[in-house]
Amino acid sequence: MGGALDISLDPQWRHAVAGVGLQSEERCNYLRGLVDMGSNGIRFSVSNLSPPTTRILPTLYVNRVDISLYDAQFDPETGVRIPIPSPVTESVIGALLRFQIICKDLGVPDNYIRIIATEATRTAINSDEFLKAIKIGTGLNVDLLFKEEEGRIGALGIASGFSDIQGLAMDLGGGSAQITWLISQSGNIRLSPKGSFSFPYGAAALTRKLAELQEGKSKKEADEAVAEFRKEMVANFVDAYNHLQVPQELVERAKREDGFPLYLSGGGFRGWGYLLLYVNQVHGRHYPISLINGFSAQKEQFEDTNVLKDVARNAREIFRVSDRRRIQVPAVAFLVNVLAEAIPHGIREAHFCQGGVREGVLFQELLPSIRRQDPLEVATMRFAPPSGDAILNLLISGIPQQSKTSAKRFPESISSQVIGSFVQTLYVHSIMSKESSSTAALYSTSTGIMSSTHGVSHSDRARLALLLEERYEGELPPREVDFKNSLRQLLTPEEVWWTRYVGKLGLLISKIYPAGVIDEAKPRVVLSAEWASNLGKRKDKRGLKVIWSIQKVRRDPAKLKEALEDHMGVIYKVGKRKNWIGGEDGWGMAVDVKVVEEDIL
CATH class of the missing domain: 3.30.420.150 (Exopolyphosphatase. Domain 2)
Incomplete structure (x- = not known):
């Protein structure tokens, strides 16, 4: 692992998430109304570029009007090229006027409404007249892009x-x-x-x-x-x-x-x-x-x-x-x-x-420092628990670093961004009943709360969904099992096994810290994991050795050690050969889990 999971949350983001948001007038200056006059249709949208979610270009409104400026330039009977007809121009102007009303309702300043036109407008016989008519009818100028x-x-x-x-x-x-x-x-x-x-x-x-x-x-x-x-x-x-x-x-x-x-x-x-x-x-x-x-x-x-x-x-x-x-x-x-x-x-x-x-028009406005932010992390930061960094560090300590003596390593495809997003969404579905939490978590990246996030690959959506589903004990009604298996098919067996393991780490952490709050001066547990080759009753298995350390105290009225030991089975079972991905001859490794008492402060 090394430094692959070095994640920190921007203080400005924490400030915004804490509820100290932008004033309404300031917010309006981040709104952008855009019209894309393409060849097959005209698209209208309003986006909000305010921090901290600027990177994912959040959309407040989107619509498409089925006006083909390309088809309009050909006579339907002869196929001969003709100017854009007046009725079509009037329809375009009408759609633009309606969009201006919507922009006003949403608070978009007039100077932040922009119309972009491309090939069909650029090559129209009466392009100049068409653009002039729009200016007269709406008061808006059209940016006609050169083809380059x-x-x-x-x-x-x-x-x-x-x-x-x-x-x-x-x-x-x-x-x-x-x-x-x-x-x-x-x-x-x-x-x-x-x-x-x-x-x-x-x-x-x-x-x-x-x-x-x-x-x-x-x-x-x-x-x-x-x-x-x-x-x-x-x-x-x-x-x-x-x-x-x-x-x-x-x-x-x-x-x-x-x-x-x-x-x-x-x-x-x-x-x-x-x-x-x-x-x-x-x-x-x-x-x-x-x-x-x-x-x-x-x-x-x-x-x-x-x-x-x-x-x-x-x-x-x-x-x-x-x-x-x-x-x-x-x-x-x-x-x-x-x-x-x-x-x-x-x-x-x-x-x-x-x-x-x-x-593209919106993205070119962003500074490189904003562009480099990971979309999945930006989308999930609003859900981050109060002690997000501490929980992240605790989770990472349960993932072994790359072995210096072998090729053993945690898969790079389960990136630091995916792990960070998992921590930020660790408690999102916790208010739901056991009947629905696993299912809602499984669908959260494809049809749920993160489905509209712009800029996330399908494989990362699958990784995060499977992590979250395991965090909620991985219990699904029969009709959802096929969907889970389909998500698994987007990944390798190795990745699937690790989503099970890391998901179960998240489950245990959420049980130890159900409020998502860690007093770093007095942590309840310390976690460590290392590669091992002497596991099992016969000491003949290879895999992971995971140790949960709790503070050694004279009296333990909360019975933390006993409570923790009661839940260790969920991680131990991940390493059982019958639970390997693909069956007993599939991909997996043994997991040895222990709870010890020692001085950790």
Whole structure:
């Protein structure tokens, strides 16, 4: 373990959590009203960037108006490009006026309402007239992003949805697609010095283009035209990659690991991600989480375009995939096939992001010191117990440090941020009955109190959920057992075993300190853990030796030692071979637990 679990809570956060919050006028200065006028729809949102939760971009209001500025620019009968019609402009102005009323109700200052427009507005025949009409009708100016800037903002939106990332980033809207590379570490973000490369390959634009290539042609002629267009797209992406100046560190890693990680945003890719989720949930392994942000797919599944096209054609209902998105699926599949061919060294995995232009605009406001904060810790800090740091240190002392003589170690994937968030939420569900506390804790990261947190991977959601469920004794009604097993399938057997062990440590700590308060001058217990090889009755087992030390006193009216010994079985059972992950031949280790009396002060 070493220093891997060095966590401290920002005093400013404690100040805010304690209830000394911002005055209402100050709070209003942290509110942001944003309009993202995309090609397929117009998105409205109000976010609160006030501390201490700035990093997770909390949303107070969100809505989407189904106005396709891209489709509006084509005559429905002839397919000829036309100016944005007046009725559409009037509908946009009406939606903006309604949003201004909502912003006023929420207290958003007028100077913090911003409209962002992208490809469909940028390329409209009557773009200038359209923007002028909005100004006259609403009094608001529209920020028209250049295509390179659109890609940069989109990449920042992707960065907002993860702690640290390195790879290629793409945004697929209705009218255009952008590609760049992105490195985000400790709050510092690096992008290609060339910005991003943008192509008119958005989901709606590509759908229309492929239809035009095949219209009025024989099958052979249509296939040849599409093949030629595919070659053109591949050449354009190869050229873009060559000019992006991808850092050698990313290239070498892609060579070692059989491809680049691809970070994807925009409605076109999100639709593809929801199709993958549908396949995993209906035809696969009952995938447990339905949030698109943080969902990942390996190369084989991401590039299996035939399966996803078939699902889009035949499935009756697909969660979060509209009829318009279904129509665009063959075009997105075409793009995915092009990317698989064009990107050197291939695609190792695809990570789907909720963040886009809206989140990118907000994220660029944040200082690196805010960006580097972990989203999960920020989201859970409001639940922190009074002695959060002391409880954290006690819990960490029950996790053995890496062995100097062997490869034994606590899995790095259960990060300090996950452990810190576990401590901060250790008492959240304690007021519930035994019938519901384990279930509520298990669902807390996917549909409960932490489900809306922006920037948490599905695997971290699973780790925290399993930790919390074990903290509440791990007792579930039969209908929830399948969900728990599905969460476990997102992790390795080793990770699952450790969530059981650490969760049980949390259970015992909560019993010793039910109010979450530790008098550090007079601690009730001291905890230690080390690797051992002489465990069991025959002294032939390897595993953990855990010692709970209590202050040696002449009289112990609270009977702390006896009370503690009564509960030690919950940790001991984790090490029983029959409870190993995968059965007696699965992953696990023996755990020897003792309670001793000694001078600990």
